[in-house]
Amino acid sequence: MAEVAATTADPTQRPNRLSEFWFYFRENRGAVFGLWIFGIFAFLALFGPWIAPHDATTQFRDATLQPPVWQEGGNWTYPLGTDPLGRDMLSRLIIGARFSFFVGIVVVSIAATGGILVGLIAGFAPKWVDSIIMRIMDIILAFPSLLLALVLVAILGPSLTNAMIAIAIVLQPHYVRLTRASVLSERQKDYVTSARVAGAGIGRLMFVTVLPNCLAPIIVQAALSFSTAILDAAALGFLGMGAQPPTPEWGTMLAEAREFILRAWWVVTFPGLAILITVLAINLMGDGLRDALDPKLKRS
Amino acid sequence: MLNYVLSRLLTFVPTFIGVTLISFAFIRVLPGDPIIVMAGERGLTEERYAELSEQFGFDRPIIAQFWEYFTGVLQGDLGTSFVTKRPVWDEFFSLFPATLELSICAMIFAVALGLPAGVIAAVNRGKFFDRALMSTALIGYSMPIFWWALLLIIVFSGNLQWTPVSGRIDLIYYFPNPTGFMLIDSIASGQSGAFTSAVRHLILPTIVLGTIPLAVIARQTRSAMLEVLGEDYIRTARAKGMSPGRINGIHALRNALIPVITVIGLSVGTLLAGAILTETIFSWPGIGKWMVDSIFRRDYPVVQGGLLLIAVMVMIVNLTVDMLYGVINPKIRKR
Numbered sequence: 001m002a003e004v005a006a007t008t009a010d011p012t013q014r015p016n017r018l019s020e021f022w023f024y025f026r027e028n029r030g031a032v033f034g035l036w037i038f039g040i041f042a043f044l045a046l047f048g049p050w051i052a053p054h055d056a057t058t059q060f061r062d063a064t065l066q067p068p069v070w071q072e073g074g075n076w077t078y079p080l081g082t083d084p085l086g087r088d089m090l091s092r093l094i095i096g097a098r099f100s101f102f103v104g105i106v107v108v109s110i111a112a113t114g115g116i117l118v119g120l121i122a123g124f125a126p127k128w129v130d131s132i133i134m135r136i137m138d139i140i141l142a143f144p145s146l147l148l149a150l151v152l153v154a155i156l157g158p159s160l161t162n163a164m165i166a167i168a169i170v171l172q173p174h175y176v177r178l179t180r181a182s183v184l185s186e187r188q189k190d191y192v193t194s195a196r197v198a199g200a201g202i203g204r205l206m207f208v209t210v211l212p213n214c215l216a217p218i219i220v221q222a223a224l225s226f227s228t229a230i231l232d233a234a235a236l237g238f239l240g241m242g243a244q245p246p247t248p249e250w251g252t253m254l255a256e257a258r259e260f261i262l263r264a265w266w267v268v269t270f271p272g273l274a275i276l277i278t279v280l281a282i283n284l285m286g287d288g289l290r291d292a293l294d295p296k297l298k299r300s
Numbered sequence: 301m302l303n304y305v306l307s308r309l310l311t312f313v314p315t316f317i318g319v320t321l322i323s324f325a326f327i328r329v330l331p332g333d334p335i336i337v338m339a340g341e342r343g344l345t346e347e348r349y350a351e352l353s354e355q356f357g358f359d360r361p362i363i364a365q366f367w368e369y370f371t372g373v374l375q376g377d378l379g380t381s382f383v384t385k386r387p388v389w390d391e392f393f394s395l396f397p398a399t400l401e402l403s404i405c406a407m408i409f410a411v412a413l414g415l416p417a418g419v420i421a422a423v424n425r426g427k428f429f430d431r432a433l434m435s436t437a438l439i440g441y442s443m444p445i446f447w448w449a450l451l452l453i454i455v456f457s458g459n460l461q462w463t464p465v466s467g468r469i470d471l472i473y474y475f476p477n478p479t480g481f482m483l484i485d486s487i488a489s490g491q492s493g494a495f496t497s498a499v500r501h502l503i504l505p506t507i508v509l510g511t512i513p514l515a516v517i518a519r520q521t522r523s524a525m526l527e528v529l530g531e532d533y534i535r536t537a538r539a540k541g542m543s544p545g546r547i548n549g550i551h552a553l554r555n556a557l558i559p560v561i562t563v564i565g566l567s568v569g570t571l572l573a574g575a576i577l578t579e580t581i582f583s584w585p586g587i588g589k590w591m592v593d594s595i596f597r598r599d600y601p602v603v604q605g606g607l608l609l610i611a612v613m614v615m616i617v618n619l620t621v622d623m624l625y626g627v628i629n630p631k632i633r634k635r
Contacts, residue, residue, distance in 0.1 A: 030435075135311070139318035142611040142618075144573035147591060151326055151607060154595045231444055235577060238446045239592060254447055261450055262458045269454075272447025279442040287438075 024292035031288020037281035044094050045101035052091035053079075056248045060086040065264050081266045083257065089266065092248035093274050099249040100230045100278060103164055107229035108222050110168035115175020116218065120206050122176065123183025134180070137173035145170040145228075146235060153241045160243040163236045170232075171225045178221055182214035216293040223286035227279040234275050250275050304626050312619060316612065317370075323608040324369050327600045328362065378605035383597055388605035392587060397480025398468065399579070399586030403571045405502055406510035411564065414514045415553075418521020418560075422529065423548055433518065440515030445574055449508040449581045456504060463500050466583035470497045509578045513567045520563045524556035531555075558628050565621030569614045 025031055044051065054060075060078075064086040067074045074081060080089040122133040140148070145167075152166035186192060187210065195209045236242035237251025245256055250271040257267035335344075335352045344352075353359045357368060372378070378388040421433040457465045464470070468482045475489035483502070486494035528534065529552055537547045575588035583589065587606060594602035 030438075135314050135318060138311070138315045139322060141569075142315060142319050142615045143322075143607065144569045144576075144610065144614065146573035146576055147607065147610060150576065150592070150595060151603060154598075154603075155326060227442065231442075234444055235446060238577070239580065240596075251444075251446075254450070258450065261454055265454055268447070268450050272444055272450065275444045275447065276439070276442060279444070280439060283438060283442050 021292050025288050028288040028291050030284045031291070034281040034284030034288065037277065038285055041097055041278050041281065042101060044097040046098075048094045048098050052088075052094040053077075054088040054091040056092045056095040057087065057246045060088070062086070065260070065267070067264070068266050080270055081264070083253075083267045084260055084264070087246075087248075089270055092253060093250070093270055096248045096250045096253065096271065096274065097278075099160065099243060099247065100233070100275070103160070103167075103233040104226040104229050104282075106164050107168045107171065107233075108226050110165070111171040111225060111229075112175050112218065112222050114168070115172045116179050116211070118172075119176040119179025120183060120211065122180040123187065123210075124202065124206055130180070133176070137176050140170070140173045143170075146232060149232060149236060150239065150241055153236060158241045158244060160233070160237075160247065160249065163233050163242040164229075166236075167229050167232045171228065174221060174225065175218065178217050179214060182217060183210055186210050186213050219293060220286060220290045223282060223289050227282040227286070230275065230282070231279055305623060308619060308622055312615065315615060319611045319615070320370055320373055320608060321366070323604045323611070324366055326607065327604045328365075373608065378608070379601035381594075381602045382599045383594075383602075388601055391590070391602065392606060392609050394480070395585060395587050395590050398482075398584060399572075399575050399588060401481045401483065402502070402505055402509060402578070402584060402586060403568075403575065405506040406571060406574075407513065407564070407567075409506050409510035410513035410517055410567075414517030415521055415560070417514075417518040419525055419548060419553060421518070421522045422525030423544075425526065430522075434522065437515040437518040440511050441519070443511055443515075445508050445511060446577045446581060448511060449504070449578060452504050452507060453581075463504050468498065468501050468585065469494065470501075473497060505578050505582045505584055508581075509571065509574045512570060512574060513564075516563055516567060516570075517560060521556060521560050524559045525552055528552045528556045558625070561628065562621055562625055565617060565624070568617040572610055572614065 060082060063078060063082050065084055066078050066082040066086075068081040068089075069076055069079050071081075078088050078090070080093065082088055083092070118133060122130045125133075149163070149166040149170050152169065153162050156162035156165065192205065192209055195205060200209060233242055234249070234251030234254070237249045238255045240255060243249035243252045245252055253271040254268065257264075257271070261268050335349060335356070335358065350359075357365050369379075376389055378392075380387055381391060384391065417433050417437065421430040424430045453465055456462045469486065473486070473489070473491055473494045475485060475491060475494065477485050478488075479485055482498040483495065486498045525548075529548075534547060534552055537551050542551075572588070575584075575586060576592055577588070578584065579586045579588035580592050587610070591603065591606045591610075593599075594606065
């Protein structure tokens with residue numbers, strides 16, 4: 001809409017894409033709120049070690065299972081209490097943000113790069129290549145994602161790196177399908193034909209002509225799989241197949257806290273709350289991105 | 301229509317072969333020699349090693365091994381568990397009812413709350429109800445369910461002592477389990493209190509497993525309803541003076557259900573993935589817990605067979621959903 005209005009007002013000037021995006025994104029208050037939370041999360045991930053009051057793995061043996069400050073027996077030295085080994089909860093949560101952030105970034109980068117490439121190839125290649133690629137993706141999608149990631153980690157050996165690789169492999173087919181679908185619909189359009197007639201090679205057609213026009217749904221997918229990656233990595237950590245103790249990864253923290261669940265609610269509550277808030281913020285942002293980037297899905 | 305069904309069935313075949321190949325290949329690349337793992341701490345002599353290797357066929361070329369496995373699979377032979385020495389097939393189907401019972405309850409929970417929530421949100425679009433319901437749905441959608449399970453245990457099992465923490469039924473009840481469904485068998489047993497006990501054990505796992513499907517269904521119902529409510533025939537119905545309840549409940553919902561059914565069908569995979577976490581936390585003796593335990597015990601035949609059976613099940617459900625979709629919505633067949 002805004003584009004049409006802008007072009008009629010001044011045909012020589014295209015509206016700045018970023019400002020147009022922001023115009024729509026801003027309309028969704030939830031998304032802006034999510035963006036703020038995500039900003040705080042990213043800040044903690046980057047500067048965590050300088051903000052955390054204590055070291056995340058130091059054990060204060062004379063202060064084990066201390067409750068949060070507002071409960072009887074708590075004090076300001078450990079604002080959110082301590083875990084069974086006397087480690088400061090707040091510091092562990094802050095440092096934990098890095099692992100989740102890192103997981104999100106790495107998984108989305110691997111899955112999106114791979115998925116987009118394969119999707120582009122499937123969209124441009126002859127039909128039999130396309131069929132083979134899509135059948136392979138069907139095969140990966142036939143396994144429940146967490147189960148497949150679990151088995152992959154069992155093969156590769158439990159660690160955060162292997163968990164990230166496994167999750168990236170599991171998330172990849174979604175990008176392939178999405179990219180291929182947009183490529184197939186874009187390829188029919190006149191501007192692609194004219195680029196081809198003008199002599200553009202296959203590489204140029206793929207990456208310069210078509211890809212930029214397919215990016216909107218992929219960006220939305222990237223936001224959504226960022227949160228899936230965090231959730232799955234935490235689930236793997238919880239099952240003992242992700243980051244290994246004493247790493248303050250949120251899922252691993254929950255697994256360690258499980259036996260104290262009825263004695264010390266805070267060791268269980270806070271890591272999960274951190275996961276929930278982060279994932280929620282990213283999903284809010286994802287909804288806003290979808291509204292702003294994908295006009296077809298707008299106002300649904 | 302027949303063509304459509306046939307073409308869908310044809311894509312099933314290569315996917316099935318691929319799924320078998322992958323579950324077969326996983327075991328061959330797992331670190332650690334399966335035979336040595338099986339022998340455990342005792343260790344074993346070289347002759348015994350060769351003997352076992354021959355018995356399991358590990359000494360033969362990989363292609364021959366795959367062919368044997370594949371033909372075995374087609375005949376329903378998935379190998380024998382290293383740990384329990386029982387056929388994988390039997391183990392799977394003795395545990396499957398537990399997962400099925402839990403999944404069905406979770407799905408009923410999700411649909412029973414999700415559909416009305418989505419309809420109410422759509423009808424009250426932009427108002428307080430819509431916002432409250434959709435915010436809740438988004439929270440449910442973002443929920444780490446393993447944490448949600450722990451929270452529910454703290455509140456309902458720990459503080460309020462309403463529900464038990466694990467298992468399917470209290471240990472004081474013992475009766476034959478012909479159907480494998482605890483709810484049915486407990487009624488059939490005629491023991492007083494058995495059914496109540498089974499229900500109390502089911503409540504928390506059902507809520508935990510149903511939470512994400514519930515959120516997805518509520519969101520999907522809302523957006524499908526909104527799309528349908530803008531259609532001409534709804535306006536006509538309104539102009540005719542039809543009651544809003546009838547319009548929303550029958551005319552609109554019926555057409556909105558098409559995408560919702562797809563979502564319900566496709567959440568089978570989500571349910572099975574969720575079952576892994578839910579069953580582990582609540583010690584629910586189903587296939588999710590069985591898979592996790594087998595992975596930790598390095599019980600390769602079970603991991604391999606379970607992976608394959610679960611994937612095939614997901615594929616069959618997806619195929620059925622696809623075909624149902626074609627039946628409900630004739631437009632899709634022409635593609």
